[in-house]
Amino acid sequence: MDILNPDHPPLIVTPADRAPRVWKFWGTALWGVFVFAAMFVGQIGTIVYLVAHRGGPIDMASLASVGRDPQALALSVIAGLPTTLAAVWLAIRLKRASFADYLALRWPSWLQILLGAVGLVLIVVIWETMSRALGREATPGFMTDLLKSGRDKGAATMLVLAFSIAAPMSEEVIARGFLYRGWSESFLRVPGAIILSSLVWTAVHLQYDMYFLAEVFSIGLWFGYMRYRGNSLWLTIVLHALNNLTAVVLTMWLGS
Numbered sequence: 026m027d028i029l030n031p032d033h034p035p036l037i038v039t040p041a042d043r044a045p046r047v048w049k050f051w052g053t054a055l056w057g058v059f060v061f062a063a064m065f066v067g068q069i070g071t072i073v074y075l076v077a078h079r080g081g082p083i084d085m086a087s088l089a090s091v092g093r094d095p096q097a098l099a100l101s102v103i104a105g106l107p108t109t110l111a112a113v114w115l116a117i118r119l120k121r122a123s124f125a126d127y128l129a130l131r132w133p134s135w136l137q138i139l140l141g142a143v144g145l146v147l148i149v150v151i152w153e154t155m156s157r158a159l160g161r162e163a164t165p166g167f168m169t170d171l172l173k174s175g176r177d178k179g180a181a182t183m184l185v186l187a188f189s190i191a192a193p194m195s196e197e198v199i200a201r202g203f204l205y206r207g208w209s210e211s212f213l214r215v216p217g218a219i220i221l222s223s224l225v226w227t228a229v230h231l232q233y234d235m236y237f238l239a240e241v242f243s244i245g246l247w248f249g250y251m252r253y254r255g256n257s258l259w260l261t262i263v264l265h266a267l268n269n270l271t272a273v274v275l276t277m278w279l280g281s
Contacts, residue, residue, distance in 0.1 A: 076091050098171070204221070223246050
């Protein structure tokens with residue numbers, strides 16, 4: 026028999042690589058709650074540590090007081106990044122999938138970055154024009170006060186790192202990374218995933234009024250579209266970082 030003949034070994038059929046398993050709608054939603062909780066634990070835990078380190082009582086008044094300090098707030102935002110990444114890594118690891126592949130961590134082309142930047146500029150200019158026409162501030166007043174106070178107190182570098190690197194990475198890994206990936210492969214498909222992930226991302230910014238929330242949502246839709254078009258999370262991270270960096274720098278040194 027051929028199976029016993031060393032000159033005719035049996036054929037070995039290698040199974041085709043299986044597509045990585047993905048959390049669908051409810052799995053993504055539930056893990057998303059866990060990831061957001063991890064991010065807030067990292068942020069709030071930093072404020073609690075700073076309050077304890079300064080020897081004050083750990084109560085709401087002390088937490089609020091320290092949380093208004095620009096340097097403490099910057100440290101808090103930065104501390105939320107590693108806890109976010111750890112929670113997302115755990116969720117993806119349980120599906121035995123590649124972290125980079127699951128989140129589409131592939132570098133985009135320069136043409137994609139240019140297209141995304143041009144679209145982002147157009148959206149921001151439209152909202153800026155509307156703000157001026159309505160006599161509204163282009164930047165929320167509390168953000169202007171925070172950033173200028175940070176500049177005057179020597180915390181400018183920390184704030185730039187927090188709002189232009191840590192915050193975009195944390196938010197994009199959650200919204201256009203983990204949530205978009207799972208929801209786009211559920212019954213929502215790509216359009217529903219873009220809309221719902223943008224709504225969730227907008228909800229993270231509830232410190233703003235409805236006008237600014239509408240602007241955030243429109244930018245989220247554009248980021249979602251670019252995530253789909255470029256199939257790259259790095260693309261939206263770069264766009265988000267550029268948007269925040271421009272806003273932070275202009276507000277600190279040029280804004281009124």
